[in-house]
Amino acid sequence: MQNTSDNKKLSYREKKERQKTRSCHCCKVISSFSWYCRCGFTICQDCMKETAWGLSCNGITWVCPDCGEQNGYGNQ
Numbered sequence: 001m002q003n004t005s006d007n008k009k010l011s012y013r014e015k016k017e018r019q020k021t022r023s024c025h026c027c028k029v030i031s032s033f034s035w036y037c038r039c040g041f042t043i044c045q046d047c048m049k050e051t052a053w054g055l056s057c058n059g060i061t062w063v064c065p066d067c068g069e070q071n072g073y074g075n076q
Contacts, residue, residue: 026051037064037071 023030024044036042041064055062061070
C-alpha cells in the first residue's frame with residue numbers, strides 16, 4: 001500500500017501540533033494553551049479566569065459545564 005497525498009499519515013509532531021490549537025467554546029478564540037475536558041469542551045485561560053468562580057469551588061478542580069466531570073488544574 002502506497003501513501004498518497006490523499007491518505008498521508010501524520011507524524012507524531014504534526015498530531016501534537018494539531019492538538020495544540022483548539023478554539024475556546026466561550027469566546028471562540030484559537031489559543032495555544034487551553035483547558036479541556038475529555039468530552040471535548042475547551043476553554044481558554046482568559047475565560048477560565050473570568051468563570052473560575054462558577055467552575056471551581058476549591059481551586060484544585062474545575063467542573064465541565066457540558067458533561068459535569070471534574071478536571072484538575074494540575075497543581076496537585
